[in-house]
Amino acid sequence: MNINKNEFLFLPLGGVGRIGMNVSLYHYQGKWIMIDLGIGFADETMPGIELLIADVDFIAQRRKDLLGIIITHAHEDHCGAVPYLWEELQCPIYTTKFTVNFLKEKLKEFRLEGMVPVEEVDINGNINLGPFAIEFINITHSIPEAHSILISTDVGSTLHTGDWKFDPKPVVGLTSNINRLKEIGTKGDLLAAICDSTNILSKHDPESEGEIYNNIYNIIKRSKKLVAVSLFASNVARIETISQAARALGRKVVLLGRSLWRIVKVAQDSGYLTDSAQFLEAKDAADLPKEKLLLICTGCQGEPMAATSRLANKSHQAFKMQQGDTMIFSSKIIPGNETRAHNMLNAFIEMGVEVITEKTEHIHASGHPVRAELREMYSLTKPKMSIPVHGEYIHTHAHAKFAKECGVEKSVMIAPGDIINLENGEKVDSIDVDYFGIDGMLLRHPEGSVIKTRRRMKDAGAIVVTAVVNKRNKLLAKPKIFAPGVFEALEDASIIQRIIKTVESAFSLQSTKKIKDKIESSIFSILKEYLLKRPIIEVQIEQV
Template identity: 40%
Template sequence: MTNPKSNELLFCALGGSGEIGMNVTLYGHNGKWLMVDCGVTFADAHYPGIDVILPDLRFIEERLDDLVGVVLTHGHEDHIGALPYLAEDLGVPLYATPFTAGLIRGKLEEERIEDRVPIKLVSPEQPFNVGPFKVQVVPLSHSIPEANALLIETKAAKVFHTGDWKLDATPVIGAPASPEQLTAIGDRGIDVLVCDSTNVFNAEASGSEASVRQGLTESVARARARVVVTTFASNAARLHTLGQVAQETGRKLCVTGRSLDRIIRVAKATGYLKDFPDTIDVDTAMRLPRNRVLIVATGGQGEPRAALARIADGSHQIGLDAGDMVIFSAKQIPGNEVAIGRIQNQLAAKGVEMVTEKQAHVHVSGHPGRPELEKMYGWIRPKALVPVHGEMRHLMEHARFGNAKGIRHTLVQTDGDLVRLAPGAPEKIGDVAVGRLVLDGDVILPADGGTINERRRIAVNGQISVGIAVDRNGRAGGVPEIRVQGVPVEDEREPFLAEAAEAATEAMSGRARDRDRLREDVRLAVRRVATRWTGKKPVVDVVIVQV
């Protein structure tokens, strides 16, 4: 593929299109590339032993001399979470507003690379140049401070890249761009709107963050015992509201969870949460009368190691009993239903009352519903729409909605589609390499490479180890040693092992063979026994020891 030309603007999502999360977008112009965001997504049972999934950046890693920078729209994990693992290799500055920069800096410090990754602070008042791209951050509302759209200008075209956003007439934190300011941006002539599609199926607007305060206050006020509220740690506005709720209901505030501590620390350092009440530690909270404490905990998405999961299973310092209350001040992220349900069942078994957005107004979304999308179209008036941040069903529906509301050109693309945004109407012109990487402990691996595939096979079928001995002439002998893990022979383990050992012995007998042939003969013999007994095909490893 040739480098982007001086008269064209290219677009390519390496993550975040055709999926929710792991957002990475490239813009190409005049031989250079600009990256917007670099996030992660979170693993499910398909990736045993894995928590975090990273984008495969091989396309741009092969063109690092042409990458001019990474601009971050906001501080959510699906937009900045991959930076601690990938930013140093990219070797370019990161551009972020102060709150987002504070979160990134903390991540880089944990990896001890803060001195090797430059962060440049930007503000809405000051456009900045990154190579051939002129960029201006435009503040919008979202469920985290300093969420920004990007106005990206080149000689070929102007793009309004929304990032994650919503409309909020009464924001609790921050000052989003007004309709007049967004209209003025539209007056400059926007060629393409690259827009969040997460809530395109919602017929109603997302609602104001300020509206949640009453529902939370009423729920906490009627509680007669201990109250735990779980919410997204990054939602500093919700934390501000919970501080007010605690004061209004006469309860002391306790915060538990490292991510909550980090958000509060960075928010205060960058001028937010100035009137947040003093908090108490867990030990103090547990000594107070049950009706005098409000606890904010991480883990509302069912994360197994987060505070709420440990509270539910009884392994946390905070204990809940019958009559206590847990408020889920967050919406379930698709895919987390089972994990959340498990925690809720554990809480229910204790007699804990649960309040979700279905029982009370305790949450509003951070993404735009259809009325908000329509308003943005009217202010920005783009010639073309490229939906992002959604699964295929979201992207297709967003394109249909944009067409219905008068946007002439729409283009549905997915990760790896190389798109020419200008000149002319957006069109796909090629494909680039994309994929997923996993963070496995401290090692980054291909998501569908040998290690993870082996782990999947072991998880599904179990594993058998066979130890055999050979003499210096290559002849096998003695009694094979066999161990099994995860093979369903619990009730008949000893007879199974005896038959497997007999099969291995028979496979070892006869002529001398090279070690590879001997190993394969024994492996197949033992696996045939396992398949006959269980109907499964476990992973069989044969270890040969010379005696």
């Protein structure tokens, strides 16, 4: 690897080329710091997997030189991988009070409470880690205490924006520290801005969280029956907006989803949501009139086990949505989640539920910057270079072009694993980086045998042959054929019988391996007549 220990370098392990899974490394004088350690959403190429984490093997091998992990804010795509990966890294974590409390609650679930050193930093505070001077700069987002991080070294400074927007009415938390951003620009020595690209394609004007209250209030007011709102559990500002509107209209607020209760506890422990209405559990609201309730639900991206999906498929134990009820989706759909989210919307519409989304009414304000805000950020901070992150390539490419329109001298398009010299924007090297799917408490590689087998089963099913033989490989009973996802037991019985006969004929051979090979090839020959796919074939020979 071509690295000079005295170079100030940027190395993304995630958060580029896809939305989410944000993990960034900075290097100087042989030492490293990490900014964020987040999860991402899996797509249909990872059957049975909902969440992804970055491969951190590169820095795990150098953890003696890893001085700390700085977390910009408490969204899962920026800190959700901490419980899964901290043991590989084993370094201190630095962040502000709200995110400290959030991480501690998460770590409890993984029995890591007290084991992970999470150090609290003041809002707009400073810390020093070896050759790095780290400054937290408060920025508005859809969660309290989001921070951009100014990383200063002997050779210059870089601004890692994290997720941000300029919102004059954020509902919860402080407004952005624009004065400090302006001071950075006035100084004129900012080498680079590593900047959020999520909304670069948006043509909208900047949106404020404070402006959507009236719309949500009016929707609830005109609704005569049960009202439910689906959102990201971590959107504390939206929880406050909805609960205040519900309270003004005499509705009790019920929280459905463990992650909602966790974030509310964290918010209240951190001094937020203290003036909100009392939140009820489902069991506390069972006997109350439905027209006097408002449900706040997890699962706006169609997550199968979340509350919104259970309401959509009528499997929620406490509540059943009915004709005339109202379901408000107060979020955007993350790219990759469109199919399952739309399936959920369609299920509610089929029930006769009125479905309202951000496409039909102004009920969602993004937490990310549109072009006008990006232009203001570049005008304030005046970086010599822009490195767009937090987006798919279509976003980062558009952002790179836009940054030049804003007067930034140089824009650098990067991929995960690229090592960029922050003094001149040159790529000095590149490493292979990967990711893993979270499968319960196990990690699965996308090209590992488990995921490859799931993909094949999902597309073509499987055929399992079970045969019982004696020590001379003579059949003791008729072979059994199970073909889930391939054949119907009754409609395709004649084909299954053909397979059984060809299986029986294979036992004229002596070698178990030859028998298995013959069975597999014979079954594939039969399948060619009926199918265009190749199912998994598993041959089990039990000797007694």
